[in-house]
Amino acid sequence: MADLLLSGVLNFTGTVNLVADAGGHVKAGGVEVLVQVTRGDALTPHGQAPVPVPIPPPPSGPLDPGLDVWIFTSFNATVKAGGKAIVTQGMCAQGDPGKASWPGMVQPSVGNPTITVNSIAMNVVGDLGTILPTGAPASFSKHGQGT
DSSP: OOOEEEOSSEEEOSOEEEOOSTTOOEEETTEEBOBOOOTTOTTOOOEEOSSOOOOSOTTSOOSSOOOEEEEEEESOTTEEETTEEBOSSEEEEESSTTTOOEEEEEOOOSSOSSEEETTEEOOBTTOEEEETTTTEEEEEOOOOSOO
């Protein structure tokens, strides 16, 4: 099991599929790159937001109180890790599995400033998103590449 380690200053252009050895992961600067997954899939959340979205407002309970967050669209999906688009900013959603009602945005990478796709940094584990209805941060602690 060997990871595919990307380091230095790299700018990928065009279409490419990066593949690590069986069981390995694609890493940028030593940290797993995030890949897009199916929105609301119970097995693949990237992380969590700190609070539920309070819509409708109290005293009613939230319509979708889940804290899990999924990245389901990368703004530049031409470079893949094991067949899944590597996240270079994009859209995420917060909520319960199967719903993920509340939209959000993946912020520019702070954990990987030098490995890019068309000059946009690849997002890595530890990067953040913002859930739009609340402005709450979402921390991405899982990469989504598989095992």
